[in-house]
Amino acid sequence: MAAQRRTVTVITILFGVLLGCLGRSDDDPRLIDLTWTLKIGIPVHPIYPNYTFTIINRGVTGALGVYLESNEIYMSEHTGTHIDAPAHFAQGAWRLDQIPFGHLTGPGVMIDVRDKIGDNPDYPVTPQDLQDWEREYGRIPDGAILMLRTGWGEQFWEEGPAAYLGTDHTRNASLLHSPGLHPAAAQWIVDNRDVKAVGFDTISADPGDSTTYETHLILLPNNVLILENVAHLDEMPPTGSTVYAMPIKIGDGSGAPSRVFAIVDDRTSAGVTTTPNLIFIVTSVIMIILQAL
Ligand SMILES: *[C@@H]1O[C@H](CO)[C@@H](O)[C@H](O)[C@H]1NC(C)=O
Numbered sequence: 001m002a003a004q005r006r007t008v009t010v011i012t013i014l015f016g017v018l019l020g021c022l023g024r025s026d027d028d029p030r031l032i033d034l035t036w037t038l039k040i041g042i043p044v045h046p047i048y049p050n051y052t053f054t055i056i057n058r059g060v061t062g063a064l065g066v067y068l069e070s071n072e073i074y075m076s077e078h079t080g081t082h083i084d085a086p087a088h089f090a091q092g093a094w095r096l097d098q099i100p101f102g103h104l105t106g107p108g109v110m111i112d113v114r115d116k117i118g119d120n121p122d123y124p125v126t127p128q129d130l131q132d133w134e135r136e137y138g139r140i141p142d143g144a145i146l147m148l149r150t151g152w153g154e155q156f157w158e159e160g161p162a163a164y165l166g167t168d169h170t171r172n173a174s175l176l177h178s179p180g181l182h183p184a185a186a187q188w189i190v191d192n193r194d195v196k197a198v199g200f201d202t203i204s205a206d207p208g209d210s211t212t213y214e215t216h217l218i219l220l221p222n223n224v225l226i227l228e229n230v231a232h233l234d235e236m237p238p239t240g241s242t243v244y245a246m247p248i249k250i251g252d253g254s255g256a257p258s259r260v261f262a263i264v265d266d267r268t269s270a271g272v273t274t275t276p277n278l279i280f281i282v283t284s285v286i287m288i289i290l291q292a293l
């Protein structure tokens, strides 16, 4: 009788472990890469140099006697998918390597403003647009990383730099056209919400026709980081993810190319949340009942 009970116990434990593993694979976080590949021809802001990539070795080298690939790159810190450190527009504020590590990750919020843009290529996202999102999805969680989806990202590579920058003159900043964040909306964020960073699928946080860069000048001195040229926002859910924006750690940098990604984990608050594994709970209950029999 005791032996039989031990067998039942062993079988239930094995069964429980098996189901627990199955449950875990169902719960695997979904990774979304929000980063563009750095390649020659990548659209850059008119005030920065073009990205260059030079092959140095691609073959057997005399020096090492083995097959070797190595390249050299040249670019501004503000190239491709990148982060703006507060010091970019605010003297004395955090430079890149002074940003606390925890400030580079937070609950992900994706605000789709494509329907608001109409035919204004310099559409400024308003406080009302942010509040409309909150009415549908709830309050922006503390410590959030906000992503604004304007749809411009969909034109990043597909139609060449002119489609993304709004001009063929890739060297004249006053000819840029792309949506951005209205300074009033930047101020609303700073005054009313606890946001770590705001990301854009455009070349700049400010609308293309801005000549004063007010949105930069409101967000950065308040330690709200800016992410520009964020990719694949079409894959990001409005809520329920954690975003990581991990720049190359450039000492004294004003910004840096960053690997930005989201993990879809049903997270909706600043605290660490875990998804209860239902199968594990049910198996545990069954085990306890069988033990008691
Ligand atoms: C920089 O890149 C743009 C777009 O790819 C191109 O039109 C322009 O000629 C390049 N400028 C230089 C100096 O190479």
Ligand SMILES: *[C@@H]1O[C@H](CO)[C@@H](O)[C@H](O)[C@H]1NC(C)=O
Pocket (backbone or CB within 6 Å): 172, 173, 174, 175
């Ligand atoms: C840039 O474009 C503006 C607006 O058309 C023009 O006034 C200005 O002269 C241009 N600057 C250069 C350097 O071409």
